[in-house]
Amino acid sequence: MKETSKFLLKIFGWKMVGGIAPENKCIIIGAPHTSSWDFIISWLYYSSLGGKANILIKKEFFFWPVSSILRGMGGVPIDRSKGANVIRQVIQLFNEREHLHLAISPEGTRKLTKNWKAGFHIIAKEAKVPVYLGSYDWGKKEVTVGVKFELTEDAKEDIKRMKDYYREKGVKGRFPDLFTTDY
Secondary structure (H helix, E strand, O other): OHHHHHHHHHHOOOEEEOOOOOOOEEEEEEEOOOOOHHHHHHHHHHHHOOOOOEEEEEHHHOOOOHHHHHHHOOEEEEOOOOOOOHHHHHHHHHHHOOOEEEEEOOOOOOOOOOOOOOHHHHHHHHHOOOEEEEEEEOOOOEEEEEEEEOOOOOHHHHHHHHHHHHHHHOOOOOOHHHOOOOO
């Protein structure tokens, strides 16, 4: 799969920057998230390096025969029904697993939003895992796990610093008008 993924990225014109996260457990922020293709590109990138990243997917999508494909690509079923606490479920995943590189989009949607979600912050703090600022830049056609990002106790300020990072880096989403780093 590794060579096939490399080949497909090359055909699509993407450059791989850096490698996989060195820790057994971490959160990889994926931004800008403006298209379902972001998942495909990042999955190809990580698998081309021999890594396995996971993403959270509504449990309703895990039905035969789709469930085996989703699990094979790192999908983790998550209960988002009324009363379900997604953050607690993810912290439990980190506590149960020996290896978990969890890719999360702080925007929480592929639509334009200024309000990034802080769930990743709570999860990282509670599970005691590092955070990396990954990106799939459709302008430069570069994909990376990015830099390790030190969290503080202030999620709002950390999100502002993350937005500053992505703004300074100049990353572009597949649909640029659906991504903003405004506060």
